Amino acid sequence: MLIIFLGILSQWIAWRLQLPAIVLMSISGLLAGPLLGIIHPAESFGDLFGPFISLAVAIILFEGSLNLNFKEIKGFNKPVWRIVTLGAFVAWIAGSLAAHYMAGLSWAVAFVIGGLFIVTGPTVILPMLRQSKLASRPAAILKWEGIVVDPFGALLALFAFQFVLFARGDETAAAFGLFFLASLFAALLGVAAGRLMGWMFEKGLVPEYLKSPMVFAVVLLVFTVSDMVMHETGLLAVTAMGMMMANMQISSINDMRHFKENISVLLISSIFVMLTASIPLDILISIFNWRIIAFVLTMLFIVRPLSVWLSTIGTDMTVQEKTLVGWIAPRGIVALTVSGYFASTLLNEGFQDAELLTALTFALVLATVVAHGFTIGWLSRKLGLASSAEPGIIIVGASKFAAMLATALQDMNKNVLIIDAAWARLQEARLKGIPTYAGEILSEHTEYEMDLRLYDTMLAATDIDAYNSLVVSNFVPELGRGKLYQTALQVGDPTVFHSSLSGRNLFGDEWNILELESKLEQGYTIRKTPLTAQYTYEDFKNRWIPDTIPLFVKRVQGHIEFFTSDNVVEPKPGDIVVSFSPIAYQQGRIQEKIESNRLKALSQSKE
Incomplete structure (x- = not known):
């Protein structure tokens, strides 16, 4: 013993x-x-x-x-x-x-x-x-x-x-x-x-x-x-x-x-x-x-x-x-x-x-x-024979939303790679300058073509629920279930399916990849909100527009923590909250800026 x-x-x-x-x-x-x-x-x-x-x-x-x-x-x-x-x-x-x-x-x-x-x-x-x-x-x-x-x-x-x-x-x-x-x-x-x-x-x-x-x-x-x-x-x-x-x-x-x-x-x-x-x-x-x-x-x-x-x-x-x-x-x-x-x-x-x-x-x-x-x-x-960079994030499944999410992660100085079996679907990511790989993530050939040890987190975000679950199951021994995520199910009971077969449910049970793509078409954009002692996470939640989707938090120490259905994330001062916000928020910001500029111009004319 x-x-x-x-x-x-x-x-x-x-x-x-x-x-x-x-x-x-x-x-x-x-x-x-x-x-x-x-x-x-x-x-x-x-x-x-x-x-x-x-x-x-x-x-x-x-x-x-x-x-x-x-x-x-x-x-x-x-x-x-x-x-x-x-x-x-x-x-x-x-x-x-x-x-x-x-x-x-x-x-x-x-x-x-x-x-x-x-x-x-x-x-x-x-x-x-x-x-x-x-x-x-x-x-x-x-x-x-x-x-x-x-x-x-x-x-x-x-x-x-x-x-x-x-x-x-x-x-x-x-x-x-x-x-x-x-x-x-x-x-x-x-x-x-x-x-x-x-x-x-x-x-x-x-x-x-x-x-x-x-x-x-x-x-x-x-x-x-x-x-x-x-x-x-x-x-x-x-x-x-x-x-x-x-x-x-x-x-x-x-x-x-x-x-x-x-x-x-x-x-x-x-x-x-x-x-x-x-x-x-x-x-x-x-x-x-x-x-x-x-x-x-x-x-x-x-x-x-x-x-x-x-x-x-x-x-x-x-x-x-x-x-x-x-x-x-x-x-x-x-x-x-x-x-x-x-x-x-x-x-x-x-x-x-x-x-x-x-x-x-x-x-x-x-x-x-x-x-x-x-x-x-x-x-x-x-000798330059080891990666000194922080382990990166793999996104399986190329889509416009995946490219936007990868861009936001890159802006946080994170190493991101998008993998998809179809070369054509990777075009959006390539145009944004995101590293891509055209190949089957489950193929043994990919294992020898790429050094997957440089990544410790994986997001399965294709439009096929079963495939996402299969990817997660395949990489559990290498990455551990805590580092494996997938977008919400399009059909079925997510509480049953995800608890036994799949990775952690990204962004909540209702936001599957098709819903996220639809929101993108409606004008949703990525919003980064730094938190301070004066502007806390409670203030952020009180002011956000309905249907805002929190994506992840970049902690003050530098690591990323995703919002999931099974994890209550508590951002603190110094953290940055990254969310997927509707167009109404952007219009409000534009209106606020126009009104601010108008008031400034009026004040200068009186002087």
Whole structure:
């Protein structure tokens, strides 16, 4: 209970304070485990500790690989493949040299651990990307590297171990053949399982309520069968399975992805607390050994930048992108769990210096998680690879009213984008200089064409109620229901429909998009009213013309708050109320101005 609670609490505090979640999870695990001695997960779980961690890593890695659609890296796949191949090889060699000369490990042990330390992994990269506002290119490169290299790091360490035994005469050349056959089997098993699952889903052979649980069970099966054939090949199998399903254009892939993402957040939170809480106190103290510190600094400032800069020579990556990617390489759960396996295996084979591996791995994991977690946002902003602007607003559905509303939001210095499937309907918005996108918001193609992470609010304002609700439902996992709005229903009972299926009802239940368009044709215009201590919101309401429609309030702090049917907005002095006012108000203002000018002219003539 405490493990799960501390993990999720760390995630929540990180979200509230905009801090790296991985760092807080590590700190909470260290406090509850070796420092205060409240929990001892390795002892409590006993023989289930290792299997539970391994199966959880399999699920996390599969969930990450479900996001590896090749469309995402279209146009910059060259640097991605260079980093995960040539870059990984350079990191292996350079990391092995650092382990030997800096940490003082024997060549055999250094060769094995150098292969393992090429991993970064989704357990640490994905939470960092979730909290930072990286540009799409470096974010995609880091994500692909983390997920693809994770299984290959474990396999590379296994290959190095087999080579060490072969060089010592303990293994025959046949062992190498078995290693490659087992790796091939794992990849083929993963591809076949992913293909079979996708085919069954598309043929309707699995009901909707069983799709996610079945994938969950098959992932565990594929991982375990592969790992029984040869240790550490299971990670390759589940990665291959996820990549296969991600590129099959399965219609229900998003539902599975959201389910797996929720499971992964829970598992990452729990496992990081478990692992850090299980670090013995003497291991924690030993990481301050000068050799370990020298090794960690070498990995941070020499090995990682060298591998990225060398492998990306001749690619279109900019200096800024190389600098950022060459710095960000946090190690996580895979490094901790697999190093424990190799530490015990190497010790059994007589390599006594392998007892240093646990402290070495934990020092590298802790240092990279803290250093990269706290600097990824700052460095990306310094290099111009992050959006420093406030998250913007997407309006789905092009209309004259949508263009007018977008203009009012732009006047408030808000980033606005109007999306519509028809190019012609966007003409009004284009004439007003509003950013537009012609495409289907629900299409997977749009997800890869646009960086939707730059927007945190969405208004569904088409003239089709069901479509508006579908858009809202689709984006609930990404934006949250509190940031999703739609115009009122044209037919039906809005109180029933909106409470269960739709977003927050904009401007009241009676103002659907057709009514708003009609008001615009009648001469309604946008009115901005600054509130002061002398002219309060009560004064504004007492003076407004009947049928005035309050749209939103710009708070004095700068954020926007929309008027909705389920939220009582209370504007205060310093805020600006933006409303949709009838022509009578404009005529009254014109008449007031004419009368004011007449009185001024009369006064001047008397003088």
